Amino acid sequence: MTDQAVFPRLASLAGRLVTARGWKRLGLAALAGALATLSLPPLHALPLLWVAFPALVWLLRGSDRPKTDFTIGLAFAIGHHVPGLYWISAALFTDIGRFWFMLPASLLGLPAVLGLFLGVGTVAYGWARRRWGLTGWVEAAGLALAWVAVEYARGHMFTGFPWNLIGYGWVPVLPVLQTVSVIGIYGLSLLTVLAAALPATLVATKPSWRPALAGLLGLALLAGWGGWRMAGQGLGDVPDVRLRIVQPNIPQALKWKEEAKINNLRRLIDMSGAEGWDRVTHVIWPETAVPYFLSSDSDNPDQAPLTRLLTQIAPPGGALITGANRLATNEAGDYIYFNSLFALTQGGTVVASFDKAHLVPFGEYLPLRGLLPKGVKAVAAAADFSAGPGPRAVSLPGAPAASPLICYEVIFPGAVMPREGERPHWLLNLTNDAWYGQTAGPHQHFAITAVRAVEEGVPLVRAANTGISGVIDAYGRVRGALPLGDSGNLDISLPQRAETVPLYADYGDAVPVVIWLALLLGIAAFRPRPT
Incomplete structure (x- = not known):
């Protein structure tokens, strides 16, 4: 028929x-x-x-x-x-x-x-x-x-x-x-x-x-x-927490140029210390905002001048939260590299760190490296990065515990929060979408973060080099954002999480x-x- x-x-x-x-x-x-x-x-x-x-x-x-x-x-x-x-x-x-x-x-x-x-x-x-x-x-x-x-x-x-x-x-x-x-x-x-x-x-x-x-x-x-x-779910704010999200809008072509690194860092420091700094508790920079290696060891003499420079912008009682690459050695004594997040307080102390776990294939490492021609490198790395242990709660001075997510780690449903131990109050996403310019990619990336916030019933804070930076509450409402391609600061409170844990957050x-x-x-x- x-x-x-x-x-x-x-x-x-x-x-x-x-x-x-x-x-x-x-x-x-x-x-x-x-x-x-x-x-x-x-x-x-x-x-x-x-x-x-x-x-x-x-x-x-x-x-x-x-x-x-x-x-x-x-x-x-x-x-x-x-x-x-x-x-x-x-x-x-x-x-x-x-x-x-x-x-x-x-x-x-x-x-x-x-x-x-x-x-x-x-x-x-x-x-x-x-x-x-x-x-x-x-x-x-x-x-x-x-x-x-x-x-x-x-x-x-x-x-x-x-x-x-x-x-x-x-x-x-x-x-x-x-x-x-x-x-x-x-x-x-x-x-x-x-x-x-x-x-x-x-x-x-x-x-x-x-x-x-x-x-x-x-x-x-x-x-x-x-x-x-x-x-009726207005969701108030976490008391005594005021964030300053810094979006420097540094072009990717200039981000790693040796002659531009110190100027890029000074730009971030100047923006962070702009009017109103005395009223914020936490300054948040994007992924790899610091163009030099950092270590989780605060007493490392090689990085002491750098940490002193950085922590001058950490608010009293709070912290500077930034992305940076971390250099370490493995059991064989070989250097290994991590894409990391660091929280630094006044006085040069690294109080928390997190290593990215879900790396970008061909961007941060080369799958099947042994089958590829010699000399081929990942797009965003001079050498393959190593992976961290995965989602976990990070304690921060003056703020509730957060679950850090670096770059595209935020795109994986059900894999953005630790499933054991302390349940973090918020998701903290540092990213660098400068690679993609004025395309649809950064808009898609930002939209994805809103879904993770609703799935988990917690607010999400996002700092992106060229945008879109912003804060999204536990119901997907954008509390504030900096447009793609703009340079500026977003001073904003941290929303409360949802009163009840969503079903999806419990069972994935x-x-x-x-x-x-x-x-x-x-x-x-x-x-x-x-x-």
């Missing part, structure tokens, strides 16, 4: 997608993937998901074999990730003479690798659709299951890269965003793709508008619950996995039966 529709024009469009072949089909899949990208930061054009995912359903409906399923998924993913991740290539232009050969890999290679994940997912979906004759809402639900399984896989395999998950499109819609406090970002992605794919049932052998309406009503219910959760990804399994059981129960 041929597909029918509630709306004849929609049926005509769906028919063209179902019957498309060859390069035309792949081009349409890539276009649909690009439309899905526009739902993400910085545009947040969410209604386009209700175009992209029905189109993907209809394209796959026209496939009759796994190879076609795979190429459709691959094309959709490449169309999705090239415009979503193009900004990664911007990092290479800080030294394009040395890294020009990596441009194709960063611009097209990474999207293609990520596309392999979706290709496998659409093969599994296509097999289930044909094997069990999935139609109606279960056809859309099958795609949602496949999509989120793919998101979860790419977020965990090969160190993981959970960037631009579909649920991040909801960041400006705070009532819906509250859902992540229960089911996390993967759960929100699952419900989003399900709701967005359900309009495909408007064109089917038994067309119906009810599933599409149910999807919208479901999102409305989530928004209603989220609005209720936020109602076990919650979205349960939702995924429940939907899978629903498909098994309601799939069409042989006649």
Whole structure:
């Protein structure tokens, strides 16, 4: 039986997608993937998901074999990730003479690798659709299951890269965003793709508008619950804590030049000591703001002049919190390097430190170094960095304990807080997005931090070299921010954390996995039966 529709024009469009072949089909899949990208930061054009995912359903409906399923998924993913991740290539232009050969890999290679994940997912979906004759809402639900399984896989395999998950499109819609406090970002992605794919049932052998309406009503219910959760939750401030976040806006091309280092450091010190310094308790600098090696040993005579210089800007009773590289030696006596955070008090004392644990592949270290040509180096490091022990609570003078996160450590759901011992009051993210200039990357990075705050029920403080720096409360509300590309200070209080610990913070990804399994059981129960 041929597909029918509630709306004849929609049926005509769906028919063209179902019957498309060859390069035309792949081009349409890539276009649909690009439309899905526009739902993400910085545009947040969410209604386009209700175009992209029905189109993907209809394209796959026209496939009759796994190879076609795979190429459709691959094309959709490449169309999705090239415009979503193009900004990664911007990092290479800080030294394009040395890294020009990596441009194709960063611009097209990474999207293609990520596309392999979706290709496998659409093969599994296509097999289930044909094997069990999935139609109606279960056809859309099958795609949602496949999509989120793919998101979860790419977020965990090969160190993981959970960037631009579909649920991040909801960041400006705070009532819906509250859902992540229960089911996390993967759960929100699952419900989003399900709701967005359900309009495909408007064109089917038994067309119906009810599933599409149910999807919208479901999102409305989530928004209603989220609005209720936020109602009356003003969240006061932590008493006697006043932060000064410093955004120096130092171009990456100048950041490590030997002749510019001392001027960059003086710039940070001058900005930190500007009017109002006597009213703040903590000064916060970005990742690697100090362009020299620091040690956690306060008595190290080699760094004593540097720490004395730095701690003159540490407020009395508080601290200067900064990023810097740390040099150490291993058991064999070889030098090892860490991307670290330090808290320094007046008098030159290092009272706390933290080493970045989740390093950036090809940026801070080279995977499979033994297989690469000799002399090839990571983009952001002269030598491979070593990894720290992972999330932990760091005690700071004059402030509640924090969980530090350096750069893209903040992108990993469920892995930003220690799961044993003291629960930190806030997340502290130091980053340097100067690599990516005025692209979508820093906007996406900032949006991701808002989701971590809601998932964990704690405020998040972010200091970024070129922006976006800011403070986000436990409900995802931006208390204050410095725009991308601006230079300045943000003097702001530290918000209180949520009164209750969110379900997701307690159970992590076990919650979205349960939702995924429940939907899978629903498909098994309601799939069409042989006649």
